[in-house]
Amino acid sequence: MGYIIWLGDDGSRDVSFVGGKAASLGHLVSAGMPVPRGFVLSSEAYERVITSCGIDRLIKSGASPREIREAIKSCDLPDEIKEELKLAYEKLGGVPVAVRSSATVEDTSAAAFAGQYETVLDVKGVDDVIRAVKICYASVWGDRVVDYREKRGISHNEVKMAVLVQEMVHPDISGVMFTANPISGRRNETVINAIKGIGELMVSGLKTPEVYVVRHSWLRMSVVEHTVGDDGDILSPRWAYRLATMGQKLEDYFGTYQDVEWAIKDKKLYILQSRPITTLPIPKLKMNIAKLNAFRIISEMLTRRPYPAEGDFMNIVFRDAVIMPFAPLGIRVGGVRKNMLIWKNGMPAVLDYFLWTTPHGVAEFIVTPMLPFAPLTLIVKGLIASAKDWKKDPMVKKTEDVKADIERYVPKTPKERLFYIKKAMQMTTIAGKLRSKYLYSSMLHFALLRVWLKVMKKEHHLGTLAFTGLDTVITRSNRELEKLADMIRKNEYLRELFEKHTAQELVSIINTDKRAEDFRRAFDKFLREYGYREAGSVLYMSDGMWIDKPEVPLQILKGLVIGEGSIGDDSVYENALMEVMSHPLMKVPFFRKRFVHTLMNARQFQVLREDTRYMAMIPSHFLRHMYLDMGKSLYDKGFISSPEDIFFIRFHEVVKDEKTMAKIIQDRKKLWHKLEKLPFIDISPLKQETTADDNVIITGIPGSPGVGRGKVCVIRSQDEFDKMEEGAILVAPYTTPAWTPLFALASGVVVDTGGPLSHAAIVAREYGIPAVMGTGEATKVLKDGMYVEVDGTKGVVRRGE
Structure with missing residues (x-):
C-alpha cells in the first residue's frame, strides 16, 4: 500500500493511519453523507519524513518546539511521497484544495485539538500542496499543541500526523453546528451558527454569526431562538431544520453528540468535519x-x-x-x-x-x-x-x-x-x-x-x-432452594457444614466430600436448571451467574438454614382471590x-x-x-x-x-x-423532599404497604448476604432476583433505587412486608444496628422507639 488513501476507501476509517479528522470524514463518505472529494496522505508518510529528514534525532536531542517546526518546514520530502501527492492531486482535477491536519490523537470524545493544528485553504498547484503538507506536519510541534498534550498526559511520541487534502468549497454560507446545546447542556437542542463565506472568519472571532437554536420536540422541530449576525438574516428556518436533521443523522451514526463544520454552495449542503463534543454540561434534572x-x-x-x-x-x-x-x-x-x-x-x-x-x-x-x-x-x-x-x-x-x-x-x-x-x-x-x-x-x-x-x-x-403467587422461573428456583435448605436441615452433618464454613469453602467441600454427594447431585441439578440467575447486577456480564459462582446460591442456603427462614408462600394471593371471588357479581357464571x-x-x-x-x-x-x-x-x-x-x-x-x-x-x-472520579449515574433525582415529621430519617416512595420495625442491616452486594439476620430491616442499593431469599428473613425493605414495579417492591408485596423505594441515600444514612420503623404505606423510614 502507498501513502495515499482516498476518502471512502477501507483504510480511510482507520484513525492510526489517517488521523481523527480524516477517519471521521471517511466514515461519513462511507455512510453516504455529502462530503467534498478528497484524499489523505497517511501517518506513515509523516514517520518517513521525520526519519529521512533527521527530525527524530532532533527530537531526542531535546530541541525546542520552535526548532523542530523550522526543521520540518525546511526539509525536502522524499521523492516517492512527492510523486504520490502529485498523482493524487492531478486525479482530483488540479482544483483549489483545502489542506488540513489530521493527527492520530485528535477529534476523539476524550480530547479534541480543535483549532490547534494547521489548515491551509485555497491551495493551488502541487508545489503549494507540498508546502501546505509541511506546515501541517510542523503544527504537531506548535507551542499550544505541545502544552495541551502535556496537560492531558499524552505522549509526544504517540502523535503522528496524516494530512487531508480536499476539494475546496467556496461557500455561499458556512458555519458550525452543535447537536446538543453547549451552553445549557440541553440534549434536545441543536445550536447553529452561520456567516457568509468561509467559516474561519467566525471561528477566529472576526465576524458575529447568525444563531439558530432548534429544539426537537415530540413530532416536530421548532426554532426557539434566532439572533441575526453581522451578515444579516442569511439562513432561512428551512435550512436550519435541514441542518438540524443532518445533525441528528450524524449523532445516530457516531453514537454521540457532534460538533459539525458545514457549508452551503449553490444550495447544496456539505459536511466539512464532524467530531464528538468533549465537554457538555449536565443540566439540572427536572423530572416529571x-x-x-x-x-x-x-x-x-x-x-x-x-x-x-x-x-x-x-x-x-x-x-x-x-x-x-x-x-x-x-x-x-x-x-x-x-x-x-x-x-x-x-x-x-x-x-x-x-x-x-x-x-x-x-x-x-x-x-x-x-x-x-x-x-x-x-x-x-x-x-x-x-x-x-x-x-x-x-x-x-x-x-x-x-x-x-x-x-x-x-x-x-x-x-x-x-x-x-x-x-x-x-x-x-x-x-x-x-x-x-x-x-x-x-x-x-x-x-x-x-x-x-x-x-x-x-x-x-x-x-x-x-x-x-406467580409461577415464574424465579419463584420456581426459590422453591427448589427451599427444598435444598430443607435437605440440609434434616441432615445433621450437612447442617454442621453450612453453619461452620463460608460459602466459598463449601464449594470445595461439596465437590470432594463423599458424605455430601447426594446434596452435590441435587445442587448440580439445581444449577443446570436455574443457574442462569445473575450473581451481580442483571446487565453486568463480567459478574457471572450462579452457574459460574455457586458460592452465591450456597450463601443464600446458609442464610435459609441458619435463619430457619422460608421463601414465601401463596397465601397472600389466595386470601385476596377468595375475598374477590366472594363478591355477589362472581356468583354469575x-x-x-x-x-x-x-x-x-x-x-x-x-x-x-x-x-x-x-x-x-x-x-x-x-x-x-x-x-x-x-x-x-x-x-x-x-x-x-x-x-x-x-x-x-x-x-x-x-x-x-x-x-x-x-x-x-x-x-x-x-x-x-x-x-473513576466521574459518577456513571447521578441518583440525586431519586432523593425525596424531607417531611415536617422530625422522626423521619429517610423519605422515598411507597413500594409495599404496612409497617415493620427492626434493626438495620445494610447489604451492598451478594458478598454480604451472610450478614442478614431474621427480623432485620434490609437496606440495599438495589435488589435483583438473586436477593429474593433475604426477603424471607426481613421485616422491612429500604432501597436506594427503584419504584413500585421494581423487583424489591414486587417481592416485598408477595412476602407481605413493607418496602420504601427510591430513597437515593438510604445505604449512606442508615447504619447497621440502628432501630428503625419502615412505613411502606407512606414511603418513609422513622427512628424506632
Whole structure:
C-alpha cells in the first residue's frame, strides 16, 4: 500500500493511519453523507519524513518546539511521497484544495485539538500542496499543541500526523453546528451558527454569526431562538431544520453528540468535519413522573460503570428486549443513540442524561407519528394474542434450540468469535419478540382487571392479584432452594457444614466430600436448571451467574438454614382471590368466567417480564466464558495483567489480533482510572423532599404497604448476604432476583433505587412486608444496628422507639 488513501476507501476509517479528522470524514463518505472529494496522505508518510529528514534525532536531542517546526518546514520530502501527492492531486482535477491536519490523537470524545493544528485553504498547484503538507506536519510541534498534550498526559511520541487534502468549497454560507446545546447542556437542542463565506472568519472571532437554536420536540422541530449576525438574516428556518436533521443523522451514526463544520454552495449542503463534543454540561434534572419512573428502573440496573463489552451487551438488551417490544406503540429505537450511554474512546463514560432532561421525558426523543394511535394498537394487539398462552409459542422452543447450539459450539477463530456473539444474542432478540407479541395482551387485561376491581370496590387488591403467587422461573428456583435448605436441615452433618464454613469453602467441600454427594447431585441439578440467575447486577456480564459462582446460591442456603427462614408462600394471593371471588357479581357464571380470563392474562405481565428477562440474560454466561478464554490466552502470553481485562474489548473488536487487543486494553484501562472520579449515574433525582415529621430519617416512595420495625442491616452486594439476620430491616442499593431469599428473613425493605414495579417492591408485596423505594441515600444514612420503623404505606423510614 502507498501513502495515499482516498476518502471512502477501507483504510480511510482507520484513525492510526489517517488521523481523527480524516477517519471521521471517511466514515461519513462511507455512510453516504455529502462530503467534498478528497484524499489523505497517511501517518506513515509523516514517520518517513521525520526519519529521512533527521527530525527524530532532533527530537531526542531535546530541541525546542520552535526548532523542530523550522526543521520540518525546511526539509525536502522524499521523492516517492512527492510523486504520490502529485498523482493524487492531478486525479482530483488540479482544483483549489483545502489542506488540513489530521493527527492520530485528535477529534476523539476524550480530547479534541480543535483549532490547534494547521489548515491551509485555497491551495493551488502541487508545489503549494507540498508546502501546505509541511506546515501541517510542523503544527504537531506548535507551542499550544505541545502544552495541551502535556496537560492531558499524552505522549509526544504517540502523535503522528496524516494530512487531508480536499476539494475546496467556496461557500455561499458556512458555519458550525452543535447537536446538543453547549451552553445549557440541553440534549434536545441543536445550536447553529452561520456567516457568509468561509467559516474561519467566525471561528477566529472576526465576524458575529447568525444563531439558530432548534429544539426537537415530540413530532416536530421548532426554532426557539434566532439572533441575526453581522451578515444579516442569511439562513432561512428551512435550512436550519435541514441542518438540524443532518445533525441528528450524524449523532445516530457516531453514537454521540457532534460538533459539525458545514457549508452551503449553490444550495447544496456539505459536511466539512464532524467530531464528538468533549465537554457538555449536565443540566439540572427536572423530572416529571414518567421520567422519574423510567430513571428508577434504569438506575436500579446500572450500579456501576460497565466495561466496554458489558456496554455492548446492555445496548443490545436495551434495544431488543426493552425498547423494540414497544415500537408498535410509536416508540422508535433509532432515536436512542447507541443506546443509552455516552462513550469516550470505546469506554462507557456516563449514562446519557438526554433521557431525563427533555421537557416531555423520554418520549420527546423516541416517539413516532404512530404514538397517537397507541391506545388502539394496544387493544388490537392485546386481542390478537392471549398472554396466558405465551409459553406454548414456538419461539420458546427456538430459544432452547439456540441455547443448545451455543452450548455445543466452541469458537476458535476471530471470525467464529464474532459469529458466536451474534448467535448467542439471538436469545435476547427472541425474548424481545415474545414480549412484543404477548405483553400487549397482559397490559390490556391488567387495565380490565383494574376496572373489574373498581366495580367490586376491591381496588386495594390489584397489586396482590397481579403480582403475587406467580409461577415464574424465579419463584420456581426459590422453591427448589427451599427444598435444598430443607435437605440440609434434616441432615445433621450437612447442617454442621453450612453453619461452620463460608460459602466459598463449601464449594470445595461439596465437590470432594463423599458424605455430601447426594446434596452435590441435587445442587448440580439445581444449577443446570436455574443457574442462569445473575450473581451481580442483571446487565453486568463480567459478574457471572450462579452457574459460574455457586458460592452465591450456597450463601443464600446458609442464610435459609441458619435463619430457619422460608421463601414465601401463596397465601397472600389466595386470601385476596377468595375475598374477590366472594363478591355477589362472581356468583354469575358469565361474569365469573370473564373475570378469571382477565385475571389469568393480567397475571402474565410479571411472569412474561421475569421469564423473558431470564431468557435474555442467558447469553451473558456463554459470552463471559468466551471472553475469559480470550483473556486467559492473552494473559498466558504476557499481553495483559489479568484475564478479566479482556472485558475492555468491545464485541466488534473480538476479530482483532492479540497485539492490537492488548493495546486497546492498555489504553482503556488508563481511561477507566481517569473516569473513576466521574459518577456513571447521578441518583440525586431519586432523593425525596424531607417531611415536617422530625422522626423521619429517610423519605422515598411507597413500594409495599404496612409497617415493620427492626434493626438495620445494610447489604451492598451478594458478598454480604451472610450478614442478614431474621427480623432485620434490609437496606440495599438495589435488589435483583438473586436477593429474593433475604426477603424471607426481613421485616422491612429500604432501597436506594427503584419504584413500585421494581423487583424489591414486587417481592416485598408477595412476602407481605413493607418496602420504601427510591430513597437515593438510604445505604449512606442508615447504619447497621440502628432501630428503625419502615412505613411502606407512606414511603418513609422513622427512628424506632
